[in-house]
Amino acid sequence: MTAGRVLSPGFHSRVFDIVRRIPRGKVTTYGRIAAMLGHPGVARHVGNALAVCGREEIPVPWHRVVNASGKVSTNGTDQRTLLEREGVRFSPNGAIPLKIYVWQPPEAE
DNA sequence: GGTTTGACCATAA
DNA sequence: CTTATGGCCAAAC
Incomplete structure (x- = not known):
C-alpha cells in the first residue's frame, strides 16, 4: 500500500x-458500535454519523442506538416512542435495561 | 489547514 | 440519583 494512511475512509458509512x-x-x-469498527474511542462519531443520517434522511434505524446509560441522547421523544413501539420497555427512571435489550452481534472480531 | 463542533464515555464528588 | 471535567477523533467551516 502506497501511503498506508487509511484509518477510516467514510466512517459514517460504516456506522450506517x-x-x-x-x-x-x-x-x-454508541461506544459499542465504535468498538465493533475497531475504534473504542470514537463513540462521538457514531452519534454524529446518525445525526447526519437524520439530516440526509437516510433509511437507518437510528432510534435503536442509545448511549451507555441506556437513555436516549436525543431531545425529542420520538426515539423512545419508536423503541417502545418495537417492544422495548423502559425503566421507571427512563432508561433501558441494556442487560436485556442490548444487541449482541453473532460474531465479533 | 487550523479551529470548532458534537445524538459519547469514564471517572469523580 | 445528578453535576462536572477531561479525553477521544472524524467531519464541517
Whole structure:
C-alpha cells in the first residue's frame, strides 16, 4: 500500500452498515458500535454519523442506538416512542435495561 | 489547514 | 440519583 494512511475512509458509512444490522426490538450503544469498527474511542462519531443520517434522511434505524446509560441522547421523544413501539420497555427512571435489550452481534472480531 | 463542533464515555464528588 | 471535567477523533467551516 502506497501511503498506508487509511484509518477510516467514510466512517459514517460504516456506522450506517452496523446500525442497519440491528434487529427489531434490540438496541445498542454508541461506544459499542465504535468498538465493533475497531475504534473504542470514537463513540462521538457514531452519534454524529446518525445525526447526519437524520439530516440526509437516510433509511437507518437510528432510534435503536442509545448511549451507555441506556437513555436516549436525543431531545425529542420520538426515539423512545419508536423503541417502545418495537417492544422495548423502559425503566421507571427512563432508561433501558441494556442487560436485556442490548444487541449482541453473532460474531465479533 | 487550523479551529470548532458534537445524538459519547469514564471517572469523580 | 445528578453535576462536572477531561479525553477521544472524524467531519464541517
